Amino acid sequence: MSDSSRILARVAETIATRRDASPDSSYVAKLFSKGPDAVLKKIGEEATEVVLAAKDGDAQHLLYEVADLWFHCMVLLEQHGLRPEQVELELARREGLSGLAEKAARPTE
Numbered sequence: 001m002s003d004s005s006r007i008l009a010r011v012a013e014t015i016a017t018r019r020d021a022s023p024d025s026s027y028v029a030k031l032f033s034k035g036p037d038a039v040l041k042k043i044g045e046e047a048t049e050v051v052l053a054a055k056d057g058d059a060q061h062l063l064y065e066v067a068d069l070w071f072h073c074m075v076l077l078e079q080h081g082l083r084p085e086q087v088e089l090e091l092a093r094r095e096g097l098s099g100l101a102e103k104a105a106r107p108t109e
């Protein structure tokens, strides 16, 4: 089995280095060459595929589609100069804070 430690950080580094590669040799470069909306379109497609995989009940298929979605979200982060570690920090900030309590503490609109 390949080393999965810090995999999000390592894939993000690869995405950053591939960004300006030739679209003929790199999926990441090909996606960036299509412009910013292409990444958003892929995220919409991949999110739909996650929903369909969850409905079909095949756990392996669901894992596969979630990996596709996470990967494309990391391409989006790179597009905006952000890193998966920053998402991890946000999750860490929320750790232990009940979503129900957080919602109740929001200022009323």
Ligand SMILES: N=c1c2ncn([C@@H]3O[C@H](COP(=O)(O)OP(=O)(O)OP(=O)(O)O)[C@@H](O)[C@H]3O)c2ncn1[C@@H]1O[C@H](COP(=O)(O)O)[C@@H](O)[C@H]1O
Binding pocket: 011, 014, 015, 018, 025, 026, 027, 028, 029, 042, 067, 068, 071
């Ligand atoms: N993790 C991934 C990864 N996950 C999914 N994909 C690609 O995402 C695409 C999604 O598949 P779909 O069937 O939804 O779409 P498609 O029809 O193939 O593609 P579109 O033309 O619709 O965009 C496929 O081409 C997958 O191969 C990925 N491509 C690259 N990576 C990582 O990015 C690195 C750099 O890849 P390259 O830029 O290709 O060198 C790789 O070493 C990997 O670590």
